[in-house]
Amino acid sequence: MEQTAAARMRPATASQQTGPRAETSQPRSSAAPAQVVFDVKDLSVSYGSHVALGGVDMQIHKGEITALIGPSGCGKSTYLRCFNRMNDLIPSARVQGSMTYHGEDLYARGVDPVVVRQRIGMVFQKPNPFPKSIYDNIAFGPKVNGMKVDLDEVVETSLRRAALWDEVRSKLSASAYGLSGGQQQRLCIARAIAVNPDVILMDEPCSSLDPIATARIEDLMRELQESYTIVIVTHNMQQAARVSDRTAFFTTEVGGETDDLRSGRLVEYDYTENIFKNPGDSRTEDYVTGRFG
Amino acid sequence: MAVATPQRSAERAAAAINQTAPSRSGGERAFAGVLFFATIIGVVVLAVLLIDILLDGLPRLNWQLLTSYGSRFPEQTGVLAGISGTFSLMALVGLMAFPLGLGAAVYLEEFAADNRFTRLMEANISNLAGVPSVVYGLLGLSIFVYVFQLGRSLLTGALTLSLLILPVIIVAARESMRAVPRAIRDGGLALGATRWQTVSRQVIPAALPGILTGTILGLSRAIGETAPLLVVGALIGQRASTAPWEVFDRFSALPIEIYGLIGRPQAGFRESAAPAAIIAMLVLLLLMNSVAILLRNRYARST
Amino acid sequence: MAAHAGGESLLRTVRPRRGEQAIVLTLKACGAISILTTVGIVAMLFAEAAPFFRQIDPRTFFLGTTWQPFGSDPNNFGVLPLINGTMLVTLVAMVVAVPLGLGAAMYLSDYASQRVRAVLKPTLEVLAGIPTIVLGLFALTFVTPVLRAVFGTDVQIFNAASAGIVMGIMIIPTIASVAEDSMTAVPSGLRESAYGLGSTRRQVVLKVVFPAALSGIVAAVLLGFGRAIGETMIVAIAAGNLPTITANPFSQIQTMTAYIVQAVGGETPRGTLSYQSIFAVGALLFLLTFTLNVAAQRFVRRFREVY
Numbered sequence: 001m002e003q004t005a006a007a008r009m010r011p012a013t014a015s016q017q018t019g020p021r022a023e024t025s026q027p028r029s030s031a032a033p034a035q036v037v038f039d040v041k042d043l044s045v046s047y048g049s050h051v052a053l054g055g056v057d058m059q060i061h062k063g064e065i066t067a068l069i070g071p072s073g074c075g076k077s078t079y080l081r082c083f084n085r086m087n088d089l090i091p092s093a094r095v096q097g098s099m100t101y102h103g104e105d106l107y108a109r110g111v112d113p114v115v116v117r118q119r120i121g122m123v124f125q126k127p128n129p130f131p132k133s134i135y136d137n138i139a140f141g142p143k144v145n146g147m148k149v150d151l152d153e154v155v156e157t158s159l160r161r162a163a164l165w166d167e168v169r170s171k172l173s174a175s176a177y178g179l180s181g182g183q184q185q186r187l188c189i190a191r192a193i194a195v196n197p198d199v200i201l202m203d204e205p206c207s208s209l210d211p212i213a214t215a216r217i218e219d220l221m222r223e224l225q226e227s228y229t230i231v232i233v234t235h236n237m238q239q240a241a242r243v244s245d246r247t248a249f250f251t252t253e254v255g256g257e258t259d260d261l262r263s264g265r266l267v268e269y270d271y272t273e274n275i276f277k278n279p280g281d282s283r284t285e286d287y288v289t290g291r292f293g
Numbered sequence: 294m295a296v297a298t299p300q301r302s303a304e305r306a307a308a309a310i311n312q313t314a315p316s317r318s319g320g321e322r323a324f325a326g327v328l329f330f331a332t333i334i335g336v337v338v339l340a341v342l343l344i345d346i347l348l349d350g351l352p353r354l355n356w357q358l359l360t361s362y363g364s365r366f367p368e369q370t371g372v373l374a375g376i377s378g379t380f381s382l383m384a385l386v387g388l389m390a391f392p393l394g395l396g397a398a399v400y401l402e403e404f405a406a407d408n409r410f411t412r413l414m415e416a417n418i419s420n421l422a423g424v425p426s427v428v429y430g431l432l433g434l435s436i437f438v439y440v441f442q443l444g445r446s447l448l449t450g451a452l453t454l455s456l457l458i459l460p461v462i463i464v465a466a467r468e469s470m471r472a473v474p475r476a477i478r479d480g481g482l483a484l485g486a487t488r489w490q491t492v493s494r495q496v497i498p499a500a501l502p503g504i505l506t507g508t509i510l511g512l513s514r515a516i517g518e519t520a521p522l523l524v525v526g527a528l529i530g531q532r533a534s535t536a537p538w539e540v541f542d543r544f545s546a547l548p549i550e551i552y553g554l555i556g557r558p559q560a561g562f563r564e565s566a567a568p569a570a571i572i573a574m575l576v577l578l579l580l581m582n583s584v585a586i587l588l589r590n591r592y593a594r595s596t
Numbered sequence: 597m598a599a600h601a602g603g604e605s606l607l608r609t610v611r612p613r614r615g616e617q618a619i620v621l622t623l624k625a626c627g628a629i630s631i632l633t634t635v636g637i638v639a640m641l642f643a644e645a646a647p648f649f650r651q652i653d654p655r656t657f658f659l660g661t662t663w664q665p666f667g668s669d670p671n672n673f674g675v676l677p678l679i680n681g682t683m684l685v686t687l688v689a690m691v692v693a694v695p696l697g698l699g700a701a702m703y704l705s706d707y708a709s710q711r712v713r714a715v716l717k718p719t720l721e722v723l724a725g726i727p728t729i730v731l732g733l734f735a736l737t738f739v740t741p742v743l744r745a746v747f748g749t750d751v752q753i754f755n756a757a758s759a760g761i762v763m764g765i766m767i768i769p770t771i772a773s774v775a776e777d778s779m780t781a782v783p784s785g786l787r788e789s790a791y792g793l794g795s796t797r798r799q800v801v802l803k804v805v806f807p808a809a810l811s812g813i814v815a816a817v818l819l820g821f822g823r824a825i826g827e828t829m830i831v832a833i834a835a836g837n838l839p840t841i842t843a844n845p846f847s848q849i850q851t852m853t854a855y856i857v858q859a860v861g862g863e864t865p866r867g868t869l870s871y872q873s874i875f876a877v878g879a880l881l882f883l884l885t886f887t888l889n890v891a892a893q894r895f896v897r898r899f900r901e902v903y
Contacts, residue, residue: 084483091407104607112609118485119606128476131499140494141484188480195484324798325707331699332708332716335768339723342734349737396626404620405627416893418630423819423889424882425826427853428637430860431878435640439866456633463630489616517727520828520853524860548729555733555833564737571730578725 034061037199037229038083043097045078045087052078053264056097058248065221065230067240067272070250070287075264076233077125079250080201082106083231084120085113118145120199121192126208127184129176129191134159134168137176137187141195154194162190163220182213189220193228200224202232206239218243237288240272247275249284346575350568358569363530363553367561370530372570375550377534378447378527379516379577382546384537385451386458386515391508393455394462395497398504401463402470403492422460429457430524438525445526448540453521458511465507469500502588509585513578519548529553547574641882644875651869657876663839663850665859665873673873675880677839681756681849685831686824688760688845689767693820696764697771698813704772705779706787706801717773724769732833735762740834743846750846754836757845763830771820778812778899779805815895822888826881828853852881 038060045053053075060066068076078087085106087093099106106116129137138155147154155172159165164186168179176187185205192200202221206214221230221243234240240247248269252262268275268284279285353368361371397418405411433453443449473496481491497504528545530553535544547570554567649657652673660674700720704713739758744751751757782805790804806813836848837858850858856874864871 111607122483128480144486144490328703331696332703400623400627427828
């Protein structure tokens, strides 16, 4: 059952070795193939007996923004939480298949999820600053990670990189709860940057923000792409089209013998341009043209 | 006739409404009144009790009562031994019960796996909350006085009261930690903090006002507890006062002194000295509860 | 593993987090203290009461009608008078507390406005926070004289009725709050559909809310019952110290709890039969309240499951 589903997916998904549909077209000018950060093979996540997401194969490339899109319940957030092992925190969750980070199995015995999360940061759907000062929000990560750095400096650079410095420089000791929603989200991005990660995962980071704040975060992502690999879950197709280099489209299908439990599947993964202009699967086309979802 | 029939039936209907309406709404109103009476009677008794105590006790409440030891004469007696004992007990109980209760709450709320041992612990805590306080006294007498050889000491009293209020503190601390949004924990963990780092630096500080409120409520319960201290052998009406560090000395407590006063044959002890000492105890309780409410309100405003 | 063999691992800890493990273990130990407490209670009651039952036939203890534990006649260790005293006071308390507590619960859940609730609920909680020694003195110096004024001098100075009445008042908040929780948990849809059928508020409360919340109400009554049985200072002060078998609430009696306080107050030496009898009575008391609490929790869980 599991296998047939995966097999059915494969023609639509990218070939495992060469990356997403490399043979069809290469819209961007990158001549050399980008370094692979995450290599995902036949990954599935289940909660108890319910398979939330099944049979995902995907490679995520260094310095790119990868967008995960699809209707709600398609498992894209669940999938994102596999990259930094946040699913470990849900007792009933089980991850199967393989997921490597720079060639090293993320789920191997002996891998420390705490170290994983130091390297792979995350920004959440709703801004979740700590109920502390702006300064303390940024300083928390470097402190707990035992980084031997000048905290004042880290706070300033992180806030600058998150394009928040000018707005908060005079009130670093004020509570983070006094900031607007958009500012809070940029603070959370600054907080993630402060621990000097390699990858930043973003789980619908703009879903609770207004269009102006959203635009600022999107600009910020473009700038951060210089130094970080970014994976973003979004329900906003325009956002995926605007910011991402590659896009993965997920959908839901009946996940077991019972019809009421639906399970997420990766339908198609390709350069963003291809996904939106020349999708390889009719379901992708239906979704991006707004016919369903 | 043809006209009269509908008219008469309308009249009859109106009469019927007039008949049922008052009786029905009267019954409704009476029922509501009975329920209101049931609710308010507790409040009325509370008021009567306080007035009664104030009328009896206020004339006798003076500095002398608070600063002298027991005496054969009702007008010269005092509850200093009880006051010093109660303050010492509270200091020790706070010192022991707060960390233990918080530790247990943090374990159950943040670390415990959902297994049989955890469920046993939880069921056990709610059962302990229902164990009569006099049974805790027997525990203290048997285990602390005799098995641990601590004697009828201040430490025995403090240990006994600590066990007694532990469930109160655990339940309150868990509740206030549960109120801390999950997003705060996720945020900490996603930055590469360990569970304990996240809990100790984010969750506990955010929940602290609630935890402290619960601790104060637990302590104020301990202040009024009489039976367990009687059972472990608190002194009644003697010239002994204890500082918190004199843990192996015999001790008294405010409610114990009050019990002693009530038991004396002369009416002056029971009818004025005891109510006066009760006022002192209630003022102490009022102070502690005000602090708890203040903390709770500040907490409610800041989040 | 391949990358690990080739170079330094990116994802493993440099050193194990021993400190963190030690902290979690310490926290677990704090939690275990609650279990140790229960174990301690059961063990000490058993250890101290066992020698008592080696000398006193359990049949004499449970069926005997004379309780004179300060002598040495083994026939005078019949616990029935204490049970009678406890049950008499408890009965009075429940007669007061059950109707008033449930009435208050109905009022707070279905009648009171938000503002009235906000005032009445904390005030009732204050009542629950008054030290019982204060209530004991109130029973002795206020309620008993009132009873004597109404019913005459048949009412003894120390009597079950005044202790029971005050105890009942004390238990109102316990019963009211647990019962109210279960009544507010009744889905509003049930109420609305009954109102939609033209029911009055009284009908909705009595015929819809009350039955739907029944398991929570039973739990509330059981919890109140347990508190009444275990209450000590009110009865020790106001109900007297005369173990008697009687149904007259105006007469002096002795409860199990009052006996424990009376006996240890005399600093009965350890190892004597009287000392051991304290623990035999304590064990019985613990067993009764424990059973009531467990039963109450069952019912609480049931109403939590339903809604």
